[in-house]
Amino acid sequence: MRHKLLPALLCAGIVTATGVLTGPAAVAAGSTPSAPGSVSAATDVREQLDRIPGLTVLSQTLKDGFPFYTLTLTQPVDHRNPARGTFQQRLTLWHRAATAPMVLYTGGYSLATSTREITTLLGANQVSVEHRYFSESRPATVDWRDLNVWQEASDEHAVVEALKTVYTAKWLGTGASKGGMTQVYHERFYPDDLDAVVAYVAPNDADNKDDSGYERFFRTVGTPACRAALNAVQREMLVRRDRILPRFEATVKERGLTFRHLGSADRAFEFSVLDQVWNFWQSGTHTDCPAVPDARTAGDEELYAWSLEHGLSIYSDDGAGADGSGPYYRQAAAQLGWADLKFKHLRDVRNHPDIYRPNSVLPADMRTRYEGRTIKDVDRWVTRRGERMMFVYGQNDPWSAERFEPSPHDSMLFEAPDTNHGALISRLRPADRAKAEATLKRWAGR
Structure with missing residues (x-):
């Protein structure tokens, strides 16, 4: 049972190991980001964001010389019954170039905004999403039955639909631990949203009775x-x-x-x-x-x-x-x-x-009762039908002991030797790292 700084019973909470520092050297070869601090680029993006229904720009600053926005998106508490009310889901957006790929990052918990490994590798933009009903992304009155994997996947689907009106290049999803699980669930229920998914150290407890x-x-x-x-x-x-x-x-x-x-x-x-x-x-x-x-x-x-x-x-x-x-x-x-x-x-x-x-x-x-049908369905779908999905696990990470098994459809799994819950592509064996990076660039059109 683990999470965050808490233990095992909790799924390794907010894992920051996949976040990396960025700067001029982090721009991927062949990328064409807007000039750092470009007033015209920032103004153009801001105008487009302001036109998206339900999206509110709360603040705008610079991160490593590129526009960085804090946002909220109005979401229904129940995507099957929008009349039940709404809440504001928090997001951040790091804009490097309208023509660059977009990385959708889910931490799985409260809003985490550090630049992710694949964002740096691809010279990409990044939108980070706070999970529904964590921290500030919740309605005044919470019905915990609405906190389920399909509702969160539908939240992310709404985010993608909104921002694809601005960002039309390739979209890749990523996350670590529970954030990686969240991306997999999103991919299962909305497989047309993303061009690829990279899930780090994502546990897959498909049979809760079998440990x-x-x-x-x-x-x-x-x-x-x-x-x-x-x-x-x-x-x-x-x-x-x-x-x-x-x-x-x-x-x-x-x-x-x-x-x-x-x-x-x-x-x-x-x-x-x-x-x-x-x-x-x-x-x-x-x-x-x-x-x-x-x-x-x-x-x-x-x-x-x-x-x-x-x-x-x-x-x-x-x-x-x-x-x-x-x-x-x-x-x-x-x-x-x-x-x-x-x-x-x-x-x-x-x-x-x-x-x-x-x-x-x-x-x-x-407190509640366990329902395992949804996760078993996801497990079967990933193994049989998932496409362009990459899984990265750590050899000495207990959370990596029960894994997703990728399908044969342009999908793959890597294990980083002698690593824990902070496994990264950069920690793979040289041949695996080269293959993973080349695959990511191909998926991103780089």
Whole structure:
């Protein structure tokens, strides 16, 4: 169960690894961007944006010398029944040239606007979309049943339709982790919107009852010695619960955290310990293994302090509520699924065997039942019918253990060696990187 800075139960939240710095050197060969700071270019684009129904320009500035706009687009809360009301979805637009490709970026959470890897590679424009019902992109009164993958795909479809009136070159979608999943769902329901999709480290929990891929990952990742050391630390944290829990409670008090949703500090402590090893591999690498303490000899303070710095993320009411990661947990509980690991090495030291699931951290009014038909449909479609889809995964990333399998229709999958949840095309083996970059340029008409 993971997300963002939170753990595994959450899908690796806002992954910024695919964002890169841009500047004059980042302009792709053959691109013809507007002159940096060009008043005429900015004025022309602004006039076109102002003519798009439902689109509002909130601000305009420069980013790396090119016009950068903050926008909102009026969206229906229910695309099947627009009469139910609307909300304002936040966007940003980085304009380099009307003739350049457009990259549609979805972070999957709140608005994230860093320039993405393929944007730089292609010398492209970029529009970034805040996911519905995260942060400010929500109506005054939220019906959480409207937070589903089809409604968000329909939001993005509306964004594409609006901006294609200005940008008529190739469109490519990209995103990492939950953002990558979001792009895949968009492609499934609106396959004519985009010319290609590049999804980084996108989990695919097509069968929520089958977590064998994740179990296999934790039996094989890294070295046997590292796996054994991490499991021993995780187990010892629960064996010494009576001594380490007070330290956890002191940290919680210092940070002003509460656990009304989870129910108690003891439940929150166990939840956090269950996520330790997942988080270690999600954000760390095999080079961190020598620093894992010897659980047989480490003192309580050493064990707790090391854990707090290496994977012991704390789930609290603030982090998992409607204004935090709650919308993600709601999606995981409703459709996206979660990894319900067996934790065989911890069975005799767990107090709360049914706690490791999204509903555990949600407020009562956000909890729901799981519906798996939609994700299974997406999985089948990607494997059989998807076209021009590229998937990039990390060898040592737990989220990459359950993957999308691309179709034979000009689609492909790459694995970056010795990388975690921050896998990039630039971290692929040289031959794979050359193939991926050449494919992207071909898809983009570059």
